[in-house]
Amino acid sequence: MIKRNSLFICAIVAIFSCSFSNASGQQTLRQQIADIAGNISGKVGVYARVLETNDTVSFNRDEKFPMQSVYKFPVAMAMLKQVDAGKFRIDQPIKILKSDLTTDGHSPIREKYPHGNVSLTLRELLDYNIRESDGSACDILFKLMGGPAKVNAYVQGLGVKQINIATTEQAQVQRNEPATQYKNWSTPLAMTQLLEKFYTMPILSDSSRSYLLYLMSHSGPGAKRLKGLLPAGTVVAHKTGTSWTVEGITAAHNDIGVITLPNGNHIAVTVFVSDARATEEERDATIAKIAKAVWDAYAH
Template sequence: MKKVFCLVTFIIVSSFNVEAQTAVLKQQIEQFLATKKAKVGVSVVGIESKEAFAVNATGHYPLQSVFKFHLALAVLNQVDKGILQLNQKIVVKKNDLLLNTWSPIREAYPAGDVEIPLSEILKYTVALSDNNGCDILLRLIGGPKVLNTYLHKLGIKDVAITVNEEDMQKDWDTQFTNWSTPKAATDLLLMFYRHQILSQSSFDFLWRTMVETTTGKKRIKGQLPEGTIVAHKTGTSGTNTEGITAAVNDIGIVTLPNNQHFAISIFVANSKENTDTNEQIIAEITQLTWAYFVH
């Protein structure tokens, strides 16, 4: 009986210590954010340790291109079902390659009217955040409504996908109709990493693609040791005439030196800060989190 009592006591004390430590980390982040002119939401979960903390993690934040991760999951789900194939050729017409939008696909194939493997379009869309690639994939699976329904069926309820990239760029307010809570974004990352969504081959493909992401080098990866493996997806809005940036985001999974991981979602919304400061907010919060997990 004494051994059982001691074990229970140890578990309670250990749990108390973890909660106390995460409370300190949360306080550090809140103090850091106190001087920033932006709404910032943070959600973190240690994948193996199960340690978690959050700051403003249940509000609605504009996703911007972060939703290309959500889209990639839906596309690869159709690959796993045999509806699509990674090596199948997708016809990309010239009128699919809209001007005045970020599109490395358009730069590579300016004349259009080409057949591009689905795998290549996915890589452009996720790793390079191609807006035209995003809308091509959305049309392929049936549009934003299909994506939204897919996410809700997964159990990710606090997210809404209502428009594509083309529509998001038509006016300022439309971008806010594609939103997520930071907690929901982290929950989706966890489901992805725990192989609850995709087959092993589809997981491997998307994991490599997210690790190869070239956008947002000053965000989650900004203050981490060089060579740290980060599988992530960024999102970025424009800045309006009042100097407000609607969204500077990054979500991802960070590999620690002991080969454990943490999932992190950081959304910086309605910011009056400049671009460097918005990205520094994400980098600083990630660095504090890294320091916590490697202590």
Template structure:
């Protein structure tokens, strides 16, 4: 039986090993208390099955974390035989959205032909917005991705807007249409980790791509000992006129010294703390989580 507590105004859900993991919860609470932000956390130790959620049922904007969901949907179609990872695809100049973060566009402003595997890599590892919207079009829009995630039994996820629409000037509120909860995020990550979504080959491909992520080095990755593998996906909003960032996020799998993994997702929402402080929150939570589970093994 799970236990739910209201601690310092935060809804905290703990696994049955309540007495052990409350120390970690208390340490995380110290990190996020008095912050001018809503911080939601999901942690699941795959070996012991211990879990911890802070604001686990609260919706938060995913921003580019949803590119993990898009990658799952595309790779599922690869597994069905609709596409091949080696298949060459033409990205036209018109596919490169002006003012959208796009390493592909920077390297190939007039368009380029790339294998599908490389487009996915750009989208996940480098968080390329044009690559994401190209793959949305390949699948038929945002709805097929949203429906696919729901078909997996993960319901508290809503994917409604493309990168172009979400990042357009004056569209601040659109980011909140692409939302999830930490319980849903961890549920999806567990399904992926347990190889219940993709074929072994597609699973390994996406895992390796996530290991190569270059965005957000000062988030989860910074909280871990140097050289610790972490397969993750970040998400970041802009800052509005009031100095608020809608989302500074990171979700992934940290590797413990014994080779086992912990799924962790931290979303910092509607924060006026500033980007450095927001990233430090994520790094500090990662550091505490790693220390806790490394010691309990």
């Protein structure tokens, strides 16, 4: 009886020791993130979750941050949901008029077809929207789905409430109306929740989920952000968002995504940097250092 009680006590001690160790490790990681965030003039928000273990770390997780082009990720999800529902076909040609093109901001479609009058498939538009972060592609997708409010309703319907999609790309890239971009906002917690739902739940068909993962894994912008300090070859399915820099202040410099760890686990992570008085290199480095700290904590 004494031996059995001793074994029980040892087991309880081991459980509490393990819990204390995990909590201590998370606190150490949070402090690392706080230290990194403290080295840049601006607001930083972080939420990361290991999808297989539910380990989390956060910093300003419930604060609202402007998304900029990060919102092209839920825009793509909403469109692919309509493809799954049979409302559109992935290879359906979409007629593009000059009036469909954004007049400012990044748009390879506008650069290539400045007068419009061209048809691109829905698959091509989704590719431009994610891999090139093309503003015209995003607004054409909005137009097809009935506007930002429809996409916002889709996200809210998934149970993710702290994301607000309110304006088009054309509206948020206007330099003379910088406040508009703040209408498209998310908390770090909510964006990571959306990533987790996308990655782990059957809210899209297998083919739609795989296609969006492919686009995000081959996205061009932001190579020095989440991916910047991770080992070469690390799979990072991500979407960036970047605003103009006006009078030395960059309203949004973001990266969100799912990182595949060497042990086979996956981290859904959001890093938002807002209202920063810093160079592009400093903003990139802030995101990269945070991603590396998270990687180091959970990679083993």
